[in-house]
Structures are given as C-alpha cells and as structure tokens.
Amino acid sequence: MAMENERFGVVRDSMQNNQLLQKAELGKSMRKCYSLPGPDYTYGQSSYLKDGGVAEAIGHWRSVEAKAHQRKLERDFVALNREAVKSGLVTAGEHQTFRNTHNIWRPVHEGHVKPQDLHLPPGMTFGISSRYHWHRPSEVIIHTVIQHRYPQIHRPSTPIMDLIEHRYQHLWLEQQKQATEALRLKSLEKIKLGKVQDTRTTMLRRYQPPEEPAPLWQLPRFQKVGPHLDTFGSDRARQRAFSAHQSDAIARRGILGQGIYNIS
Numbered sequence: 001m002a003m004e005n006e007r008f009g010v011v012r013d014s015m016q017n018n019q020l021l022q023k024a025e026l027g028k029s030m031r032k033c034y035s036l037p038g039p040d041y042t043y044g045q046s047s048y049l050k051d052g053g054v055a056e057a058i059g060h061w062r063s064v065e066a067k068a069h070q071r072k073l074e075r076d077f078v079a080l081n082r083e084a085v086k087s088g089l090v091t092a093g094e095h096q097t098f099r100n101t102h103n104i105w106r107p108v109h110e111g112h113v114k115p116q117d118l119h120l121p122p123g124m125t126f127g128i129s130s131r132y133h134w135h136r137p138s139e140v141i142i143h144t145v146i147q148h149r150y151p152q153i154h155r156p157s158t159p160i161m162d163l164i165e166h167r168y169q170h171l172w173l174e175q176q177k178q179a180t181e182a183l184r185l186k187s188l189e190k191i192k193l194g195k196v197q198d199t200r201t202t203m204l205r206r207y208q209p210p211e212e213p214a215p216l217w218q219l220p221r222f223q224k225v226g227p228h229l230d231t232f233g234s235d236r237a238r239q240r241a242f243s244a245h246q247s248d249a250i251a252r253r254g255i256l257g258q259g260i261y262n263i264s
Contacts, residue, residue, distance in 0.1 A: 071108055079104040200251045200261070207250045 015021045019033045077099075084098040162168065232238040249257020 073105045073108070075099075076104045076106040203251050204247070209246070 017033050017035075019031070022031050022033065024030060080099055080102065081095065083102065083104070084095050087098065089095055089098055232241065245257075251261050253259030253261075
C-alpha cells in the first residue's frame with residue numbers, strides 16, 4: 001500500500017497546490033488544494049448593527065413611519081380622442097397636435113371599485129367555507145357559479161349516510177354497467193364483416209380472359225415460315241401446355257404471370 005503513493009524525482013511544495021498532481025488515497029477523498037485561513041478566522045458576514053440587545057427591545061418600541069406612495073398619473077387617451085372629435089379634428093396630425101396641447105388624466109380610484117352591474121345582497125360575507133362538500137359534476141358547476149356571484153350562500157351538505165353506505169360508488173358502478181351494455185348492444189347491431197381471404201379458386205372464378213389483339217402485319221413470304229426449334233412432341237401437347245400456363249398465370253405475380261402466387 002505504501003508503494004502506491006511513492007513519487008520518483010524531485011518533490012516540490014508547489015505540487016501540493018496543483019490538483020492534477022494529486023494521487024487518490026485509499027479511503028480518502030481527493031484534495032482540492034485550496035488554501036484555507038488560520039484557526040482564528042471566523043466564517044460568515046459580520047453585522048455592524050448595534051441594536052442594544054434584549055434590554056433595548058423591551059424598553060423601546062421601534063416603529064417604521066409610513067411613507068406616502070406617489071402614484072403616477074396616466075393620460076386618458078379615450079377622453080382625448082373624444083374631445084378631439086368634438087372639436088372637429090379628424091386627421092392623425094390634428095389628433096397628435098391636440099394631445100400635445102391638452103391633457104386629460106385618468107381618475108385615481110382608492111381601493112377596490114365595486115362593479116356597477118353586480119348587486120351584492122346586504123350582510124354578505126366574502127370568502128369560502130372551510131367545509132368540504134361532495135356533489136355530482138352538474139351540481140358542482142351550478143354551485144360554483146352561485147358561489148362566485150354570491151359567496152355568502154353555502155352549498156347544501158351531502159348526507160353522511162350516503163358517504164357511509166358508498167352510495168355514490170354504487171351509482172357510478174351502475175352507470176358504468178349501463179354504458180357497457182349500451183356499447184355491447186350497439187356492436188351487435190353493426191356487425192362488421194372482415195375482409196375475406198382470396199384463394200386461387202375465387203380468383204379463377206372472377207377472372208375474365210382478355211380478348212386476343214389482332215396480329216401484327218407481316219409480309220406474305222414470312223407468314224408460312226415455321227419455327228426452327230420445336231420442344232413439344234405434338235401440337236396437342238403444345239396447346240395443353242399453353243392452356244395450363246394461361247389458366248395458372250392469373251394467380252401469379254409478374255407481367256407474364258410466371259412469378260410466385262399472388263394471394264392477398
């Protein structure tokens with residue numbers, strides 16, 4: 001173990017400040033090579049505020065004076081445009097000149113302004129109740145609208161026996177059963193027939209042989225020239241072979257019908 005940390009050559013003190021030259025020691029973390037202050041150093045930020053301690057806090061009450069908040073006035077451009085139109089100004093330049101020479105400030109409202117279209121009943125208490133109520137989705141929507149308009153109107157509480165007997169759970173399970181039964185009946189009414197797999201027999205039944213095109217024109221002297229090679233024993237064997245090839249070509253791939261069977 002001692003040979004793992006041995007160094008060859010000159011060992012300088014500056015090597016202790018270079019993290020790349022440090023070797024990992026067994027059971028210890030890598031050194032960061034940071035120079036730390038002495039044992040008398042106090043970490044943190046010193047506070048220069050002398051408040052007198054507990055004695056001064058008990059004997060005096062330090063209060064903060066409220067400062068007046070300066071509100072910035074905003075121009076009422078809607079009123080400026082209205083007054084400019086009343087004065088007979090219609091172009092953009094005339095409106096700009098009117099704004100440069102006239103000022104109409106928007107009124108500053110103190111506190112919250114009650115809307116004019118909302119009539120609140122007397123003795124209304126703002127806020128929501130800390131009690132939790134359980135309702136159906138439709139009731140929640142209706143009661144949310146009422147609670148928003150009239151917060152003092154509390155929603156009716158749910159009977160405790162309905163919660164103990166799990167009545168809402170039974171209702172939900174019954175609704176799920178009805179929905180599943182409705183889907184099953186709907187699926188029985190609409191029976192979707194799958195795609196029937198074509199076979200060679202069905203393709204042969206639907207096949208209609210094409211009409212043979214008219215032969216190409218040839219010189220009379222080449223019309224009676226026979227083939228130089230005949231691999232069939234007789235004309236009957238040749239006709240049977242071509243007939244079998246034509247009947248089997250409709251179920252094969254390729255232009256000439258000589259590929260693999262095309263069953264899809």
